[in-house]
Amino acid sequence: MNIEELLRAPSLDGQFPITFSNGYRVSTIHFECTACKKPAPLKQVSGYISRIVENTVDVRAVMQCPCGLINRYQIRLRNERSYSHLKDGTWIHVTTKTPLHEKVIKYYKFKFHACLLVWKLIMMKRHLNKLQTVLKCIQTSRK
Numbered sequence: 001m002n003i004e005e006l007l008r009a010p011s012l013d014g015q016f017p018i019t020f021s022n023g024y025r026v027s028t029i030h031f032e033c034t035a036c037k038k039p040a041p042l043k044q045v046s047g048y049i050s051r052i053v054e055n056t057v058d059v060r061a062v063m064q065c066p067c068g069l070i071n072r073y074q075i076r077l078r079n080e081r082s083y084s085h086l087k088d089g090t091w092i093h094v095t096t097k098t099p100l101h102e103k104v105i106k107y108y109k110f111k112f113h114a115c116l117l118v119w120k121l122i123m124m125k126r127h128l129n130k131l132q133t134v135l136k137c138i139q140t141s142r143k
């Protein structure tokens with residue numbers, strides 16, 4: 001896809017947020033000019049979003065900066081919260097951190113399962129105690 005085609009493409013603000021089948025949602029991408037570092041809102045960036053495989057989304061876009069430079073972007077987003085972007089012909093891989101609220105949820109899920117396990121063990125012990133009493137009764141009645 002050449003620059004002219006990408007410049008004619010629709011702006012990216014209508015193509016976001018991107019939601020993956022596992023629930024991971026990318027609400028926006030922060031674009032900036034590679035020359036003057038001026039940030040560009042999505043509506044200034046035009047391009048295409050394509051899904052070739054379920055867990056990745058490819059973004060090909062261009063942004064014509066007021067400074068005169070036409071920036072070209074190629075980004076691959078992945079559903080496990082990482083992304084790669086093409087910079088001077090090399091792919092740079094970036095892993096984003098798990099947000100705090102998800103860490104908290106994971107922690108409580110773990111706690112919950114731990115509690116459930118303890119409760120199951122208590123119930124099991126009760127059943128064993130009952131079984132032992134029954135067995136004792138059987139033994140004593142046999143004598």
Ligand SMILES: [Zn+2]
Nearest residue numbers: 033036065067
């Ligand atoms: Zn610029």
